[in-house]
Amino acid sequence: IQLxxxxxxxxxxxxxRVTITCRASQGISDYLTWYQQKPGNPPKLLIYSASTxxxxxxxxxxxxxxxxxxxxxxxxxxxxxxxxxxxxxLNSYPFTFGPGTKVDIK
Amino acid sequence: xxxxxxxxxxxxxxxxxxxxxxxxxxxxxxxxxxSWVRQAxxxxxxxxxxxxxxxxxxxxxxxxKGRFTISRDSSNNILYLQMKSLRAEDTALYYCAxxxxxxxxxxxxxxxxxxxxxxxx
Numbered sequence: 001i002q003l004x005x006x007x008x009x010x011x012x013x014x015x016x017r018v019t020i021t022c023r024a025s026q027g028i029s030d031y032l033t034w035y036q037q038k039p040g041n042p043p044k045l046l047i048y049s050a051s052t053x054x055x056x057x058x059x060x061x062x063x064x065x066x067x068x069x070x071x072x073x074x075x076x077x078x079x080x081x082x083x084x085x086x087x088x089x090l091n092s093y094p095f096t097f098g099p100g101t102k103v104d105i106k
Numbered sequence: 107x108x109x110x111x112x113x114x115x116x117x118x119x120x121x122x123x124x125x126x127x128x129x130x131x132x133x134x135x136x137x138x139x140x141s142w143v144r145q146a147x148x149x150x151x152x153x154x155x156x157x158x159x160x161x162x163x164x165x166x167x168x169x170x171k172g173r174f175t176i177s178r179d180s181s182n183n184i185l186y187l188q189m190k191s192l193r194a195e196d197t198a199l200y201y202c203a204x205x206x207x208x209x210x211x212x213x214x215x216x217x218x219x220x221x222x223x224x225x226x227x
Contacts, residue, residue, distance in 0.1 A: 031214050037150075042201055042217035043143075043151065054215065086151055090212025093165040096154040097143070 001025055001089050003098035011106040018074040020077045020101045022087035030071035034063055034072045037100075038083045046085075047072065077103070108132040110202050115221030122192050126221055128185040128202030136160070136180040139211040142187045144198035145220075154200070155187060156211055171198075191223045194216040199223075 002025040012018050022032065031051035035043035045054045047063035050070055060075040074081055082105055087098040111133040114126040126142070141156040157158045164176050175188040185202050199222050203214035 035214075037151075042203075044217075045206070045213065045215045046214045048206065052182070067181045068131060077138070077217075088149045088151075088153070088212070093156070095156070097151040099152065100150045 001028060003089055004085055004088060005098040005101050007101060008099065009102045009104065011078050011104050014077055015081055015106045016078050016104060020072045021087055022098050024068045024069040024089055025041050028089045030072050030093035031089055032065065033088045033090060035086045035088065036083045037086065043086065044082055053065045082101060098100055107133055108204065109214060110204060110218035112200060112202050112218045112221035115200065115223045117224045119227050120193060120225055123190040124192065124223060125165065126187040126200055128218060130183045130185065135183040137208045139205040140178065140185045141203045141214065142176065143201045143203055146198040158211060159208065194225050197223060197225045
């Protein structure tokens with residue numbers, strides 16, 4: 001199962017609302033996870049089952065979607081949110097990740 | 107506190123072999139599925155291999171099938187990745203990752219810091 005993400009890169013300001021899209025090459029129900037990765041660090045789990053917030057993750061992060069189209073939204077971008085975001089499907093093996101979306105400071 | 111510490115990464119020639127280890131602590135190791143995920147420098151994440159909690163089921167990415175073998179030692183709480191016939195494209199930082207809860211396999215809530223594998227002559 002192939003995953004695509006758009007955009008690949010986005011430049012935004014603190015306080016902006018940011019939306020990242022992940023599309024699957026076939027239906028994956030809600031077996032979709034979002035991770036955040038900062039340089040020099042391993043990925044961090046943000047959202048699983050497409051829309052469930054991992055414990056400890058700020059509520060400004062939200063996820064939605066089902067089937068083949070999913071979105072990650074950050075309602076009000078904070079300085080610590082500048083990072084690369086990856087979606088990942090776990091509907092079937094082999095698990096696959098999207099290519100990533102880098103969120104940079106405008 | 108969950109801790110995952112990878113080791114075994116090294117510089118190896120093409121065609122060579124290497125075994126990676128991931129020492130786990132802070133949780134009941136034999137209750138959780140585990141995976142290896144790699145990341146080439148400046149590139150995205152690639153899931154490499156996964157194993158269920160008991161070790162009875164193992165899964166691989168097409169890119170490593172037949173060359174890599176995942177295993178686990180539940181007596182010593184260690185996850186392994188045996189790699190053979192290594193290629194330049196296997197060069198990456200290899201992370202070990204823990205499944206979020208028993209019965210799940212693909213939601214990774216804890217990650218190690220990674221161990222670097224470089225395949226070059």
